[in-house]
Amino acid sequence: MAVVVAFKWxxxxxxxxxxxxxxxxxxGAATSAVGDDAVAVEVARQTAESLGQEAVGITLGxxxxxxxxxxxxxxxxxxxxxxxxxSDDLRAAVLAALxxxxxxxxxxxxxxxxxxxxxxVVPSLLAATLGRPGLLGATGVATDGTAITVERRTRDAVVxxxxxxxxxxxxxxxxxxxxxxxxRDVLMARKRPIETVELAELGVDAPGAELLTSRRTDSGRQAxxxxxxxxxxxxxxxxxxLRSAEAV
Amino acid sequence: MTFNTWIIAVDxxxxxxxxxxATVPGEVHVAVLGDRDLAEELARTDVADVLWFEPPAxxxxxxxxxxxxxxxxxxKPDVVLTGPQDAARLIAGRLAAQLRTPLITSVQSIxxxxxxATRLTVSGSVEQTVSASPLLAVLDxxxxxxxxxxxxxxxxxxxxxPGTTISMVSAVPRAAGADLSTADRVVAVGxxxxxxxxxxxxxxxxxxxxxxxAGSLPLAEDLGWLDKDLCVGISGKQISPALYLAVGISGQxxxxxxxxxxxxxxxxNNDPEALIFxxxxxxxxxxxxxxxxxLVSALGEPRA
Numbered sequence: 008m009a010v011v012v013a014f015k016w017x018x019x020x021x022x023x024x025x026x027x028x029x030x031x032x033x034x035g036a037a038t039s040a041v042g043d044d045a046v047a048v049e050v051a052r053q054t055a056e057s058l059g060q061e062a063v064g065i066t067l068g069x070x071x072x073x074x075x076x077x078x079x080x081x082x083x084x085x086x087x088x089x090x091x092x093x094s095d096d097l098r099a100a101v102l103a104a105l106x107x108x109x110x111x112x113x114x115x116x117x118x119x120x121x122x123x124x125x126x127x128v129v130p131s132l133l134a135a136t137l138g139r140p141g142l143l144g145a146t147g148v149a150t151d152g153t154a155i156t157v158e159r160r161t162r163d164a165v166v167x168x169x170x171x172x173x174x175x176x177x178x179x180x181x182x183x184x185x186x187x188x189x190x191r192d193v194l195m196a197r198k199r200p201i202e203t204v205e206l207a208e209l210g211v212d213a214p215g216a217e218l219l220t221s222r223r224t225d226s227g228r229q230a231x232x233x234x235x236x237x238x239x240x241x242x243x244x245x246x247x248x249l250r251s252a253e254a255v
Numbered sequence: 256m257t258f259n260t261w262i263i264a265v266d267x268x269x270x271x272x273x274x275x276x277a278t279v280p281g282e283v284h285v286a287v288l289g290d291r292d293l294a295e296e297l298a299r300t301d302v303a304d305v306l307w308f309e310p311p312a313x314x315x316x317x318x319x320x321x322x323x324x325x326x327x328x329x330x331k332p333d334v335v336l337t338g339p340q341d342a343a344r345l346i347a348g349r350l351a352a353q354l355r356t357p358l359i360t361s362v363q364s365i366x367x368x369x370x371x372a373t374r375l376t377v378s379g380s381v382e383q384t385v386s387a388s389p390l391l392a393v394l395d396x397x398x399x400x401x402x403x404x405x406x407x408x409x410x411x412x413x414x415x416x417p418g419t420t421i422s423m424v425s426a427v428p429r430a431a432g433a434d435l436s437t438a439d440r441v442v443a444v445g446x447x448x449x450x451x452x453x454x455x456x457x458x459x460x461x462x463x464x465x466x467x468x469a470g471s472l473p474l475a476e477d478l479g480w481l482d483k484d485l486c487v488g489i490s491g492k493q494i495s496p497a498l499y500l501a502v503g504i505s506g507q508x509x510x511x512x513x514x515x516x517x518x519x520x521x522x523x524n525n526d527p528e529a530l531i532f533x534x535x536x537x538x539x540x541x542x543x544x545x546x547x548x549x550l551v552s553a554l555g556e557p558r559a
Contacts, residue, residue, distance in 0.1 A: 131348030132351060165427045170421055181483045230538045234539075246550065252519060
């Protein structure tokens with residue numbers, strides 16, 4: 008049995024170079040752990056420990072395998088491909104294919120936040136592709152040694168549910184405090200196995216949308232700045248500007 | 256040509272989904288996952304009919320995403336529209352798998368015919384139009400409660416098979432948090448604030464503007480000064496207020512990705528080099544401790 012932790016590991020949207028015609032170039036982008044990837048691996052490590060199971064990391068790209076191992080994954084399966092700029096559908100399909108390679112991987116944990124697309128749908132696509140229920144926005148994951156309980160905050164309640172069977176749990180940024188690995192963790196991690204898989208081996212196929220038009224939007228805001236050296240005057244100028252723009 | 260359009264509803268916030276669906280020629284159907292009251296409310300809207308899925312009492316709705324998607328997929332939709340709520344995204348994911356179609360996210364609007372979605376990507380810096388068949392779109396803003404019509408349409412109930420994986424342990428009511436997703440004005444505060452007790456300053460400004468208070472992730476996460484539900488950014492809420500006023504926030508992409516859809520962005524920061532001044536409509540370069548009280552009093556002054 009194993010607890011699988013899936014890393015989204017995406018390029019920083021700031022590194023996507025957008026041409027005037029709206030074409031996006033990810034070639035210069037360094038991929039990095041997305042904010043809650045570190046939270047996901049910590050939750051997975053604790054859950055696996057408490058259940059007496061293995062914590063297996065599945066990653067997009069080979070580079071992040073060491074990162075995951077140093078933070079407590081027992082082993083890592085990495086797909087050797089550059090998926091920067093890939094669609095959420097393809098990311099999820101690849102992660103699902105990797106999760107299927109882990110025997111008895113009932114629990115799959117993933118960070119909940121949006122990555123480059125800003126849409127936070129990789130966890131739900133992953134749950135769908137694996138054909139199992141998903142729980143999004145988990146603010147706490149606990150076990151009693153056998154069963155997993157998940158805490159979520161809905162609009163008007165704190166809801167605790169028990170998960171009894173295969174599921175995908177997407178954890179929010181506050182579900183655990185990420186560990187900062189020490190030198191010992193990094194050294195120990197070097198002894199743990201990394202299995203690298205070619206993308207072609209996985210045989211994944213994700214449907215793509217047809218792109219019709221694309222354009223830059225980021226030139227939209229041109230700041231009108233007021234000097235706060237005289238706070239009263241700056242405040243009046245701002246309020247006047249907002250009033251004439253009918254924003255207040 | 257007409258299209259078979261479906262809206263997936265997990266609560267009553269579907270006004271913008273209905274408006275988007277109305278641009279597509281053909282009948283609009285609503286699939287509702289929720290209680291009878293919700294199904295009846297949505298039956299009194301401008302749709303052809305309601306397909307109602309009632310989760311067994313005391314169960315967890317997330318478990319039924321697969322069954323809802325299966326039933327909707329069997330009705331061969333050409334266009335499916337839903338919102339960004341957790342349960343809605345789970346159903347959308349299942350539909351993508353069932354219909355073998357891409358899940359198009361961050362959608363701002365729909366045009367037909369043929370159906371085309373306009374969406375934002377790369378943290379809002381690129382706007383694309385895309386098509387797919389069927390077109391499965393998650394709209395950023397599903398809208399508020401729909402306007403009620405006089406007559407109610409037919410409700411077809413589909414009985415869900417009880418789920419076996421997820422069971423309810425407890426649901427403890429909590430004070431309903433501010434709903435940033437529908438807030439018209441938001442004042443957000445960041446690490447520029449020196450002490451938690453100074454939040455009062457920001458709340459005064461929010462009161463003067465009739466705005467809700469929000470914050471950056473570090474303020475909630477590292478300092479614990481604000482409820483984490485009030486975080487704006489890539490790991491928090493992505494919001495679309497008419498006015499977003501950022502106080503002592505530097506403007507890192509991780510934060511700004513949460514407000515790309517704000518209509519007007521205002522920044523107050525003492526660092527003229529702060530990134531946010533390149534991403535706002537109006538800014539005051541100055542000490543927030545002097546500027547915020549001055550703003551509160553300027554807002555109280557009559558219009559010129």
